[in-house]
Amino acid sequence: MNRLSFLGETPTEALRNAQIECGEDAIVISTKKIANANGYNKDMYEIVVAVEDEEIQKNMEFTKTAITKATVESQPIKAQVYDYKEEILKMQSLLEQVQKTLWKPKSQLYDLLIPPEFIDVYTIFEKNEFDSEMTYTIMKKTIKELPVSLKSNQKK
Numbered sequence: 001m002n003r004l005s006f007l008g009e010t011p012t013e014a015l016r017n018a019q020i021e022c023g024e025d026a027i028v029i030s031t032k033k034i035a036n037a038n039g040y041n042k043d044m045y046e047i048v049v050a051v052e053d054e055e056i057q058k059n060m061e062f063t064k065t066a067i068t069k070a071t072v073e074s075q076p077i078k079a080q081v082y083d084y085k086e087e088i089l090k091m092q093s094l095l096e097q098v099q100k101t102l103w104k105p106k107s108q109l110y111d112l113l114i115p116p117e118f119i120d121v122y123t124i125f126e127k128n129e130f131d132s133e134m135t136y137t138i139m140k141k142t143i144k145e146l147p148v149s150l151k152s153n154q155k156k
Contacts, residue, residue, distance in 0.1 A: 002051050003029065007044050014047040022051045112140055 004022060008014030011031055018026055026049040034044045114122050118139060125135045 011045045
């Protein structure tokens with residue numbers, strides 16, 4: 001590995017000189033400020049860089065090209081894309097069904113036990129802040145008039 005020194009009025013200028021001379025693969029070892037190095041009043045900056053020997057660098061370039069060729073020629077990875085949206089929608093509908101079966105009637109409606117068939121109707125009434133007495137009357141009459149064949153639980 002060879003070491004080379006470059007001067008500049010600023011550290012960036014010295015680094016630019018090093019990159020022009022040695023390329024961007026040069027490794028910066030040190031940077032230091034040198035006072036009046038060339039006899040002027042301006043301070044100068046010295047950058048010491050290390051550059052690999054040409055044989056080693058050629059060998060590394062050959063290795064890099066061999067690696068890139070090997071990766072390009074290998075078989076492409078077969079990725080299987082799966083659409084989860086449909087599965088999520090199915091799960092969501094199943095969750096809603098489970099929620100409906102686990103729903104417990106609200107005790108706000110006095111003695112009325114609300115069957116699962118009316119969960120949606122009752123929730124709409126509740127969300128819209130419908131009068132509780134009116135809700136009670138509507139639900140009671142509807143439950144009373146509901147045919148047995150439409151009830152999910154026919155014991156009621």
